[in-house]
Amino acid sequence: MRLKGKEEMIRLINARDPEYNYGALYLAMRDLGGITVAHPTLALIGKDLRDVPDADGKLFRHEMIAIANGPGRGWVDYKFKNPANGKVEAKTTYVLRIGDVALEAGVYKR
Template identity: 75%
Template sequence: MRAIFGIVTLLSCLSVHAEPCEKDAVALAEKGAQFIKTYGKEEMIARINRKDPMFYHGSLYLAMRDLRGITIAHPTTALIGKDFLDVPDADGKAFRHEMVAVARGRGKGWVDYKFRNPETGKVAPKSTYVLRVGDVALEAGIYKH
C-alpha cells in the first residue's frame, strides 16, 4: 500500500507542476526505504545503478551514499565508489558534508545547494531530501526554478 501511495503522490505532483517538487522527492526516498526493508540494500543498489524506472524519473532519481560520504549507488555509475565530500557546489558550499550530517544526525531532512542541471546544462538551485535507512542515506533531489 505504501509503495502505491508513493507512486500516486509522485504522479499527482508531476502532473500538476510538470516538474518534480518536494513531495515527489520525499515520496521517492520513502519508497526506496520501504524497498530496502523488503528486498535489501544490495537489490536497491542494483535498481538505482541500472536506472530502474521505479526509482529514476529524469531529473528526479534516487541515489545512495554510505555514512562516510562515499557514493554507493547512482544512475551515473561513474560516481560510484568516489569520495566527493570536499567538492563544493558552484558557490563553494560543501553540501555533501551537510548531507552526511543530516543522515548521521536527525536521519532525514533537506539540503540546499547549486548544481548543474543535466537537462538545461545550467547551474541551478537544487534541494535534496536525505533519508537514512540503516547504514546508508537515500537522496532524491529536485531543481528549483
C-alpha cells in the same frame, strides 16, 4: 528499501530503473562516511565527493552526511548543474538514513 533490501536497491539505482530514475529526478545512495554506493551515473560509484563544492563553493555533501549521521532525515539546498538544460540551478535534496546508508532524492527548484 525496507521492502526490497539494500543490495536490490543498489542494483536498481545503478541500472537506472525507471521506478527510481526520472532524468533530473533520481535516487542515489551514500554510506555514512560519504562514499557513493549507488548512483545512476556509474562513474560516481565508490567515490568520495564530500569535498567537491557546488557552484557557490558550498560543501553540501558534508551537510548531507551530517544529516544522515544526526537526525537521520532532512533537506539540503545547494546549486548544481541541471542535466535537463545544462544550467546551474537551485536544487534541494532530501536525505533519509536507512540502516548504514543514506538515500538521497533531489529536485531542481523553479
